[in-house]
Amino acid sequence: MLRLKSTRTVLCTLGALLAGSVLSSAQAAGTLTIATVNNGDMIVMRQLSTEFEKAHPDIHLNWVTLEENVLRQRVTTDIAMKTGQFDVVTIGNYEVPIWAKQGWLTEIKPDDAYDMNDILPSVRESLTADGKLYALPFYAESVITYYRKDLFQKAGLTMPEQPTYDQIRQFADKITDKPNQVYGICLRGKPGWGENMAYISSLANTFGAQWFDMSWKPTLTSDAWKATLNWYVSALKADGPPGATSNGFNENLALFASGHCGIWIDSTVAGGLLFDPKQSQVANTVGFAPAPKGPYGKGPTWLWSWSLAVPVSSHQSADAQAFIAWATSKDYVKLVAERKGWVAAPPGTRASTYAAPEYLKAAPFASFVLNAIKTADPNGPTAQPRPYTGAQFVAIPEFQSIGTQVGQTVAATLSDQMTVDQALTSAQASITRALRQSGRAR
Amino acid sequence: MALKTKTSTQIGVTILGWGIALWLFFPIFWMILTSFKSEVQAISTPPKLFFMPTLSSYAEVFERANYWHFALNTVIVSVGATAVAIALAVPAAYSMAFMPSKRTRGTLLWMLSTRMLPPVGVLVPIYILARNTHLLDTCTGLAIVDMLTNLPIIVWMLYTFFREVPAPILEAGRMDGATRWQEMTMVLLPLALPGIASTALLSLILCWNEAFWSLNLTSSHAAPLTAFIASFSSPEGLFFGKLSAASTLAVAPILVFGWISQKQLVRGLTFGAVK
Numbered sequence: 001m002l003r004l005k006s007t008r009t010v011l012c013t014l015g016a017l018l019a020g021s022v023l024s025s026a027q028a029a030g031t032l033t034i035a036t037v038n039n040g041d042m043i044v045m046r047q048l049s050t051e052f053e054k055a056h057p058d059i060h061l062n063w064v065t066l067e068e069n070v071l072r073q074r075v076t077t078d079i080a081m082k083t084g085q086f087d088v089v090t091i092g093n094y095e096v097p098i099w100a101k102q103g104w105l106t107e108i109k110p111d112d113a114y115d116m117n118d119i120l121p122s123v124r125e126s127l128t129a130d131g132k133l134y135a136l137p138f139y140a141e142s143v144i145t146y147y148r149k150d151l152f153q154k155a156g157l158t159m160p161e162q163p164t165y166d167q168i169r170q171f172a173d174k175i176t177d178k179p180n181q182v183y184g185i186c187l188r189g190k191p192g193w194g195e196n197m198a199y200i201s202s203l204a205n206t207f208g209a210q211w212f213d214m215s216w217k218p219t220l221t222s223d224a225w226k227a228t229l230n231w232y233v234s235a236l237k238a239d240g241p242p243g244a245t246s247n248g249f250n251e252n253l254a255l256f257a258s259g260h261c262g263i264w265i266d267s268t269v270a271g272g273l274l275f276d277p278k279q280s281q282v283a284n285t286v287g288f289a290p291a292p293k294g295p296y297g298k299g300p301t302w303l304w305s306w307s308l309a310v311p312v313s314s315h316q317s318a319d320a321q322a323f324i325a326w327a328t329s330k331d332y333v334k335l336v337a338e339r340k341g342w343v344a345a346p347p348g349t350r351a352s353t354y355a356a357p358e359y360l361k362a363a364p365f366a367s368f369v370l371n372a373i374k375t376a377d378p379n380g381p382t383a384q385p386r387p388y389t390g391a392q393f394v395a396i397p398e399f400q401s402i403g404t405q406v407g408q409t410v411a412a413t414l415s416d417q418m419t420v421d422q423a424l425t426s427a428q429a430s431i432t433r434a435l436r437q438s439g440r441a442r
Numbered sequence: 443m444a445l446k447t448k449t450s451t452q453i454g455v456t457i458l459g460w461g462i463a464l465w466l467f468f469p470i471f472w473m474i475l476t477s478f479k480s481e482v483q484a485i486s487t488p489p490k491l492f493f494m495p496t497l498s499s500y501a502e503v504f505e506r507a508n509y510w511h512f513a514l515n516t517v518i519v520s521v522g523a524t525a526v527a528i529a530l531a532v533p534a535a536y537s538m539a540f541m542p543s544k545r546t547r548g549t550l551l552w553m554l555s556t557r558m559l560p561p562v563g564v565l566v567p568i569y570i571l572a573r574n575t576h577l578l579d580t581c582t583g584l585a586i587v588d589m590l591t592n593l594p595i596i597v598w599m600l601y602t603f604f605r606e607v608p609a610p611i612l613e614a615g616r617m618d619g620a621t622r623w624q625e626m627t628m629v630l631l632p633l634a635l636p637g638i639a640s641t642a643l644l645s646l647i648l649c650w651n652e653a654f655w656s657l658n659l660t661s662s663h664a665a666p667l668t669a670f671i672a673s674f675s676s677p678e679g680l681f682f683g684k685l686s687a688a689s690t691l692a693v694a695p696i697l698v699f700g701w702i703s704q705k706q707l708v709r710g711l712t713f714g715a716v717k
Contacts, residue, residue, distance in 0.1 A: 038676045064661045065673035254485035
């Protein structure tokens, strides 16, 4: 009898717990749910967002921090199914034009006090579709070359003002010291459209290669692509760290910061991390140079921005727009500078940030970043006319899967499972198939 | 001679057992070790075994996220899903073990076959169902999915334990005038308690560590510890120390619980109900 009573008690308690959980999950009016990634700038935004709540006592902020790929999947599901779980989403300039065309994003219309003209034009344009703005940039990045000044000095080398890829290869050969675990060059090798293919697409542009011709036929078996991949594979095999296929942005950051890389070509956002002695053992010896140029020399250039957008499924669009206007404003940059120091100011979005002498003093890499982002042109001309936009990606929905698939094939060349020719032929066939299936190509 | 061979075999088996145990435990050991390193130490090459420990990663984890909110959600979901699953599985396994029909075996196999489907295959329908029933981002929704996911295994395990209970004992109960309910709750359950306890513990561990549905069906209110861990993975920046600290905090309760109850778990899994 006692046992029966206990069973009932357990069931009742359980029922109460579950019912309580349903009730507590009902979203309160005036609560904005913000989906974001976990990186330094976003963490600072979250910490300082109490200031926004103080200024808007009727708005409460609810944060959901997710790993980048999980965030993309969750937000896509949420928006596509119009669930309305998120009021503000953190997305990149790859997603913005695609999602805007799908009708998933609300047009952003900040008030006059926002100073839209202060946003760097290249960044602003990358968040615009059909003349309408669909997101506001939180921070932006392009690509630069990091190198170890001490290793260059020891080898009697000087980094030119505008290096070429031939020069980079020669420098890497000279400073590689494998017995002491110093590798001449570190590049992204981890397969993924946002990992190795972000770098390789950018490399291909300056080598005169491109993904598609005007009839959406892939051009991966072209000589320019072969030259691109030959340079990449031979450089990493000769002068790169072991296990390069496991190295993405973070792994290379760790390698460079712990003194194992001589040259690293990657996102400008690493500048702040490499310059911080708390995170970098080489903070005093890091040098900066523009991204190298290949035989073509021109072509679209890398531009990425983490931006804040409002999905159409949000029921609190006005409050959400007020929040993203606050988080991307000039006043917010000043607030970060006051509380966290100028070096923590979100980079790459506002001209006024780079006009502040305090910022230029705190971040010696600032002028390189500004120049890289100002001159970044993701819509720039490729060697032959192209039907798509984007520099380190192709701005079509299929690119996530195509890019990752080709990324895996490229990684196979690094691990000697395929030759460059085999990899490109295989990539050409798989892309052709994927585009036929999606109906983009015949 | 025979004794000598037996002793050396025992030593060999002991060494092999310890070797496998240490090999299996090494990732957890390394995770705990990394959680006490600074971010620079965490990424150092070659990896450091000896270093000055710091609690900075734990401090940052507690500063950035409300650990207790995630932990409470995990407890509610795991305990809730396990309790409901056991409550449903006991009568199911009881009827299959003591009143089998010609379709019992087929039903058991069919139930198990649902485990063979990759979860992502049913993500969209389950997401839509959860949305339409307002169960998205609720502990109830997640507990229901976890419960249904683990139910086939629980029924199978309980069925196996119940089959070991001699039918004459239940018959004796009936002879004394016990109803079906009394027979199940007052005769069968006490006899099969070690098996039920180990099944419940296994279900608890499976629910605690479940990540796919947690990440897809919850966002903030009902997010459990698996979502807490995922939030410390960073696309740009050093995060191994913080991620290790978050993972250590997430697995610590279930690890301790597992250690405390391992005797019961092993006994339940190996000895059966009445042996």
